[in-house]
Amino acid sequence: MLWWASSPTLCIARMEIAANIRNLKAPAALVILTALFLISAHLLAQDYQQRLVNWTANQTAQRDPIVGGVVRYELRGGHFYESLGVGHDPPMPPPTSLAVLVKGLEGDLDRPVTLATTILIGQPQEAAMRALAPIPDLAFVVKIIVSLLAFFLSVDVLTREKEAATLRMVLANPLRRRHVLLGKMLGTSASVLVPLAIAYASAVVFLFVVYGLFRNESEIMRLLLIGLGSAIYGLAFVHFGLLISTITTRTRTAVILGAFFWAAVVIVLPEGMMRVAEVFSPAPTYTQTRARIEQARRQILREANVRSQGELVADPRRAIYVIRLLEVDRQLMNEYLARKGGQLSLARRIGALSPATALAFGLSDLAGTGVRAYHAYLNVLRAGRDLMLDAYKRRFEASPEESTKALQEAARRTASLQRQPGSVAESTRAAIPALTSIVLWWAIAGVAAYWRFEQYDVR
Amino acid sequence: MLWIVLRRELQEGATNFTLFCALAALTLFIPLSAYVQAHRYQQLLEDRTSRQVLRPSEMHEQVTVISRPVPPLFSIFNGLYGRLPDEVTLALGSVSAAPSIEDLRPLDALSPTPDLSTIIGLIVTLMAVLLTHDAVVGERERGTLRLILSAPIARRMVLTAKLVGALLLTGVVLLYGVALYVILVTILGGGVFELSAQRLLELTLITTIAFLSAGVFTTLGIAISTLVRTASAALTLSLAAWVAAIVIWPSLAPLLAASLRPVSPNQVFRRELLTREQEVTRGELSEHREMAAALRAQNADVETGWNAYLEIKRRWNARRRERIERVIHDRERHVEQQQRMTLGLLSISPYGAFQTALGDLCGTGPEDYRMFLEAVRRYDAESFIPQSFAAFARDKPWIQAPDHGEPFRPPPFSAPARSMKERVRAIRWPVSLLLMEWGFLVALAYLRFDRYDVR
Numbered sequence: 064m065l066w067w068a069s070s071p072t073l074c075i076a077r078m079e080i081a082a083n084i085r086n087l088k089a090p091a092a093l094v095i096l097t098a099l100f101l102i103s104a105h106l107l108a109q110d111y112q113q114r115l116v117n118w119t120a121n122q123t124a125q126r127d128p129i130v131g132g133v134v135r136y137e138l139r140g141g142h143f144y145e146s147l148g149v150g151h152d153p154p155m156p157p158p159t160s161l162a163v164l165v166k167g168l169e170g171d172l173d174r175p176v177t178l179a180t181t182i183l184i185g186q187p188q189e190a191a192m193r194a195l196a197p198i199p200d201l202a203f204v205v206k207i208i209v210s211l212l213a214f215f216l217s218v219d220v221l222t223r224e225k226e227a228a229t230l231r232m233v234l235a236n237p238l239r240r241r242h243v244l245l246g247k248m249l250g251t252s253a254s255v256l257v258p259l260a261i262a263y264a265s266a267v268v269f270l271f272v273v274y275g276l277f278r279n280e281s282e283i284m285r286l287l288l289i290g291l292g293s294a295i296y297g298l299a300f301v302h303f304g305l306l307i308s309t310i311t312t313r314t315r316t317a318v319i320l321g322a323f324f325w326a327a328v329v330i331v332l333p334e335g336m337m338r339v340a341e342v343f344s345p346a347p348t349y350t351q352t353r354a355r356i357e358q359a360r361r362q363i364l365r366e367a368n369v370r371s372q373g374e375l376v377a378d379p380r381r382a383i384y385v386i387r388l389l390e391v392d393r394q395l396m397n398e399y400l401a402r403k404g405g406q407l408s409l410a411r412r413i414g415a416l417s418p419a420t421a422l423a424f425g426l427s428d429l430a431g432t433g434v435r436a437y438h439a440y441l442n443v444l445r446a447g448r449d450l451m452l453d454a455y456k457r458r459f460e461a462s463p464e465e466s467t468k469a470l471q472e473a474a475r476r477t478a479s480l481q482r483q484p485g486s487v488a489e490s491t492r493a494a495i496p497a498l499t500s501i502v503l504w505w506a507i508a509g510v511a512a513y514w515r516f517e518q519y520d521v522r
Numbered sequence: 523m524l525w526i527v528l529r530r531e532l533q534e535g536a537t538n539f540t541l542f543c544a545l546a547a548l549t550l551f552i553p554l555s556a557y558v559q560a561h562r563y564q565q566l567l568e569d570r571t572s573r574q575v576l577r578p579s580e581m582h583e584q585v586t587v588i589s590r591p592v593p594p595l596f597s598i599f600n601g602l603y604g605r606l607p608d609e610v611t612l613a614l615g616s617v618s619a620a621p622s623i624e625d626l627r628p629l630d631a632l633s634p635t636p637d638l639s640t641i642i643g644l645i646v647t648l649m650a651v652l653l654t655h656d657a658v659v660g661e662r663e664r665g666t667l668r669l670i671l672s673a674p675i676a677r678r679m680v681l682t683a684k685l686v687g688a689l690l691l692t693g694v695v696l697l698y699g700v701a702l703y704v705i706l707v708t709i710l711g712g713g714v715f716e717l718s719a720q721r722l723l724e725l726t727l728i729t730t731i732a733f734l735s736a737g738v739f740t741t742l743g744i745a746i747s748t749l750v751r752t753a754s755a756a757l758t759l760s761l762a763a764w765v766a767a768i769v770i771w772p773s774l775a776p777l778l779a780a781s782l783r784p785v786s787p788n789q790v791f792r793r794e795l796l797t798r799e800q801e802v803t804r805g806e807l808s809e810h811r812e813m814a815a816a817l818r819a820q821n822a823d824v825e826t827g828w829n830a831y832l833e834i835k836r837r838w839n840a841r842r843r844e845r846i847e848r849v850i851h852d853r854e855r856h857v858e859q860q861q862r863m864t865l866g867l868l869s870i871s872p873y874g875a876f877q878t879a880l881g882d883l884c885g886t887g888p889e890d891y892r893m894f895l896e897a898v899r900r901y902d903a904e905s906f907i908p909q910s911f912a913a914f915a916r917d918k919p920w921i922q923a924p925d926h927g928e929p930f931r932p933p934p935f936s937a938p939a940r941s942m943k944e945r946v947r948a949i950r951w952p953v954s955l956l957l958m959e960w961g962f963l964v965a966l967a968y969l970r971f972d973r974y975d976v977r
Binding site: 086087088091095098099102103105106109113116117118120121123124127130131132134135136137138139140141142143145147148149150151152155166167168169170171174184185186187197198199207208211215223315316318319320322323326327330331333334335337338340341348349350351353354403406407410420423424427437 | 539540543546547550551554555557558565568569572573607624625626627628629630631632633634635636644645648652754755757758761762765769770773774776777780787788789790792793796799800803804806807810811813814817818821822823824825826827828831835918919920
């Protein structure tokens with residue numbers, strides 16, 4: 064295999080890989096990543112199965128009859144009535160199988176929502192258990208551990224050779240400096256990417272064989288894209304580490320600086336960006352929105368000079384007030400949903416500045432649990448509520464039987480509104496800005512490392 | 523003699539790049555986190571006042587909304603507050619305290635906010651591990667270990683000096699972090715976080731627990747440095763141990779707890795609950811129908827009819843409580859057992875033990891939530907139901923007078939609070955685990971160092 068031995072870059076790369084295996088860094092990375100990926104896959108697959116059981120029970124419950132009735136007590140001197148009713152829990156969206164790898168925003172969407180003339184949002188399922196100890200998904204492991212391992216492998220690449228005095232020996236050969244650096248880049252990248260690929264493949268095979276997930280083509284495409292995204296992220300951090308290695312002189316300094324830089328980019332910056340998005344695009348909470356709706360409702364009741372909403376609805380002359388009530392509700396809820404969606408979009412745009420946030424948004428979009436899916440879900444909520452509202456408003460123009468039929472029809476159509484998973488092409492298009500930003504960071508780090516190494520002092 | 527070696531350790535540590543980086547990291551991260559936490563605390567309080575508006579003022583509804591007060595130390599450790607439903611609606615007809623409606627929080631799903639416990643748990647422990655991972659083996663590689671040991675000083679004294687020096691430095695960094703955070707939250711919070719004597723006592727207790735937890739990582743680093751041959755192997759092993767303690771074990775512990783103490787899925791439970799409620803409702807409705815028909819046949823007076831109606835309602839409410847409450851209690855007991863097991867297993871990792879202890883100390887743990895629900899249930903059974911039923915009975919709907927007597931005022935609810943002594947007693951398990959780990963690691967380090975080859 065002459066081409067393998069003759070190119071100086073590849074020679075250096077081979078030396079680098081061999082060194083990483085000898086000092087047990089690459090094997091350690093392989094073991095840690097495989098263990099973490101498998102544990103996370105197992106935990107989340109169990110969680111997915113339980114969510115599936117939950118959802119099936121919920122769907123079966125939708126077909127349960129609603130028990131209730133009204134009993135009128137007609138007596139001498141007056142009358143009163145008793146009304147009782149027990150319904151079933153509102154429908155929940157089904158879990159997506161790719162959420163086993165990239166949870167994304169799925170946790171926030173996994174809640175029952177009642178769509179009537181208003182939107183009533185329930186609490187996320189299994190909140191009690193999940194709140195105590197959140198399960199890390201594959202995206203979390205990639206974001207935190209792959210970057211840490213990439214740093215760990217690459218941050219002392221030059222400094223350890225400089226301290227062991229072998230770097231000057233390598234450069235004493237008739238080699239260009241840039242071949243040496245390129246060789247080291249290649250070698251370190253391979254030492255990170257091969258364990259990552261093996262770990263990822265083993266997790267996917269585990270899920271495929273043991274849990275029977277990922278059986279259709281679009282899911283497999285998404286899997287490959289997620290793997291690609293993770294690989295690009297790993298490469299970006301390898302080159303960051305190499306850049307740090309070119310600007311420090313001692314291993315110890317490089318390790319500490321690397322740890323500090325990792326914590327800043329992976330832990331602090333993402334958090335900071337979310338808060339910046341919250342500050343620049345504030346959204347009211349659900350409680351505040353409902354409080355405003357309640358205040359407007361009381362105002363309208365006062366204007367109509369009635370004591371309760373029941374009286375208002377029963378009186379056909381007061382129809383205009385009822386319509387005002389419904390419109391205020393619709394407007395305020397739309398504003399709430401729009402502001403939440405806007406906040407998320409702003410966070411995504413700002414997130415392109417940090418590779419870690421870009422990865423979180425990018426991978427979740429590729430898995431179909433990201434911002435695009437969230438917006439689609441909010442649209443489904445709005446559409447269902449609009450259907451019910453329009454059917455309800457028609458009761459003032461049509462006869463009671465027609466309006467009841469219209470309401471039932473609207474309820475049926477609302478129940479069948481599902482969150483569309485979206486095609487792979489759409490998800491990829493949504494994820495492209497995030498992935499491009501990671502590639503840009505990779506390029507910047509690589510070029511900077513190259514430039515610094517030209518003046519690196521090897522003594 | 524110990525003091526001389528100790529001073530050397532402290533000097534070396536204080537000028538160490540690690541310490542400087544840790545302090546810089548804390549100075550960078552803590553203002554951001556303090557700002558976010560203070561803002562969130564204020565938003566929680568605003569939400570509570572907003573909810574008072576939602577309390578219905580209509581005359582014929584006997585409903586009350588009880589919201590859990592925000593624990594004052596919420597900013598230190600968010601725990602479960604805000605993640606479980608903290609507002610409970612009690613209505614006359616319903617048995618269970620129904621949790622109320624939640625907010626959409628997509629940004630939190632993507633990136634949960636760090637509070638002080640996360641920052642200390644990550645930065646201070648990472649610093650502790652990086653500072654001490656090459657305490658012994660690094661000195662041996664540099665050749666200075668034999669120089670120190672050639673001085674007239676016992677071996678154990680050298681290790682003691684290293685241990686004490688590292689612990690002191692960790693303590694200083696920890697104190698700096700906690701103090702900076704508390705000061706910033708007090709300033710930014712605008713009076714929501716007051717530094718009274720009670721609060722300072724609680725903060726001291728929290729800092730002690732944090733020091734215990736970070737100390738485990740320090741002694742872990744020193745123990746590892748006496749076990750391996752090269753400094754880079756020590757670094758690899760220390761980082762692996764850190765990842766295992768902070769990421770791996772806290773993920774595995776809930777899995778183990780869930781397999782040892784399983785709980786039925788939520789929707790299955792809800793369905794069973796609703797089936798029972800439907801049975802009871804059907805029974806009640808049929809009895810109402812019979813009574814209404816009988817009264818009409820007798821041409822009874824409306825007052826008599828109202829009394830008969832109230833009797834039926836009272837009886838059926840009692841039956842409803844009896845049938846359904848048992849199911850709810852059973853499930854809650856299972857959930858509680860699983861949570862206890864999770865926290866017990868979690869405490870095996872020092873970081874997990876730290877979070878478990880903080881949950882109890884700051885009032886944001888599962889035990890406090892359970893106490894709140896218990897208090898609400900007691901209030902419901904003893905005060906709310908009798909009084910609201912009495913108001914319902916008085917409130918005769920066929921009387922159309924505009925000024926219908928007084929509106930129903932629900933009895934006051936006092937939230938339960940745990941005393942300091944009770945809290946300290948609750949954190950026995952995690953603290954004893956931490957102390958055991960300290961003891962084990964220190965003993966290991968001493969034993970290995972006694973026979974350490976310094977060449």
